[in-house]
Amino acid sequence: MSLNLPSRRVVRQVATTALSSNPSLPFLLPCIQRRTAWMLKNKGTDVDPKAKPQNPLTEEFLRRKPKQVQQIKGDLASSSIFEDEEIAGPKPNQIDIAGNGEGKEQLLARDPKTMAAALDPDPEGRRRWERKMVIREIVKRGRLSRAQMLKRQERELLSKSHDFKTSVKKLVPLAKQITGKTLEEAIIQMRFSAKKVAVEVKEHLEHAKNEAIVKRGMGLGGKKDFSPVKIQTKDGKRVNVDDPTRLYVSQAWCGKGRYTEEPDYRARGRINVMKNRTTSLTVILKEEATRVRLHNEREEKEKNKKVWVQLPNRPITAQRQYYSW
Template sequence: MAGMGAMPPLNPCRPLLRSGSAYTLPSRIPCRTLAHSCPQRAQADDGRGENGNSESNASASVLSSLKNFMLGSKTSKPKPKIPRKPSAPPSREGSLSADSIFGDEIPTQSKEPSVIKDPLEERIWDNMQMALDPKPRARLRWQRKMVARTIRKRGRLTRTEEIMRTERESLLRSHFFKTSVKKLVPLARQIAGKHIDEAILQMRFSPKKAAKDVFEHLKHAKNVAIVRHGMGIDNVPGDSDTDANETSIPQTTFKPTTVTLKSGKRKVISNPTAIYVDQAWVNRGPFDLSYNQRARGRIDTIRRPYTGLSVLLKEEKTLIREWEDRDAKALRQRRSQLWTQLPNRKITSQNQYYSW
């Protein structure tokens, strides 16, 4: 123990002692830890392979690497580079389908045009006659009847058919709102007869709870009338919203007309294609049942009503036609009640009795 106490302390970081041309290993080398990374082999710069190095070079490389680890490298030789392989797969470029809308802009690689087979051509029409024409004799009788009706009327249209061809209308029914008929009827009467924008404005600032649902339904009805039925899209010449440089179909200049409504009020119509609410009525819906717990084990049934709203939108040219019809009817009634003196008759014979 005394001899061991006389030994100098070991320094693990003591530098290597150089004696002549040989190097001495340190007396203590730090142990290898458990956590380590896998070694990667560096690529030699001189172009030699793994088997090209000799044993002397191998021993020298071990000492030099140990020296560089303890003292640090002082050579100007660049560090070897580790080649890395790309981990991501190579990118692959796709192509457009045969029915793409961009097929004309990007040329295809194949020179032969692709032939698209129509699935309708492969159908057997004889097998589909039972679904397309189940009763051929009834169809022939109906066609003969329609031709005879056209010949009998000589191509003339009825009053209803003429109105449907010249005027547009849009009927839209809403879903059921969680309200009663008693609360929704005043709102329907409030918007009936007004311009669609004015009716939307009335429902927007209405304090009633059901007015929010009516407001959303009116906006949807306006969009449906414009998109599906083409109402309110004809621009009148001289309108400020019409672009002067825009080329449109020439239209006749419309002169503002003052009409008298059914209620007796007068209204000036400057745009015959403006949309207004012609009729608005409510539809009674189903009832939602709920229960109210009362005292002494009693239970009351509560019926919560649901109500819908239907609006009929038309253009203001209909107001002009209805006013003209009412005016013509009133004129006929006045003429029928007007007394006119009978014309004088010629005297054909003279006697003592009157001829009338």
């Protein structure tokens, strides 16, 4: 027959018996907690929250810290660079750049010897170059070469594009297509071209046109005394020139750029390396006046060319009085 007693009562009796024999075991007594209004009160009310810390470093920091100005709604923040001088501190002294004595401080005078290290690192080489240029001017007596004269009389522009995401093999046909055409015609050709990269070539031609107008002043017209002429280009095409300042594509070529590598997964677990190539386009824009001059030079050269004969009439200088063929 078993005794039916609550387990809590059995534990309490055992603990009471143990404490009576050994009073040094008070933790064995059961502890009953009851929530009261006294437990909800703040036990730290006796500590003053406004009391200053006893750390001397903190006291020194608080003593040196500038007093914050009371912020007004709509005023500048304390971290603003336009804050009051009381917080930001005094302004630096003004520097007199002109050296008139108006400012509080003046800049130090420049030392040519110190500046020569960067401005004239090789004085002997500079003197040799200056001597060479003076001798060249004396020998030429101010006369310009033909190339220099053409540079002064005729204008041109070289414009290089960024790298297009295409290969040289695909871009070369477009470069050949626009070479020799007027700039407006080249833009129209690229506008209706079926090639994917033709869109970027068209944008580059428009950029080169704007650059030629702004930087070189090309294609602005202004020559009213010019009579229209019909010329023949170097490749044999006939062109009517009404405006000598009209732009045309003199040269166009391509150049390889950087490429990126990408894996190309093949059959049977094989992997090839596929290169994504880039190519740039460079064009040289000139005015129709240059093409007219080249046409006239070719015509003059053809007119001055001597007629070829099989046996020219020349004196016999050999010992025999007849030709030895």
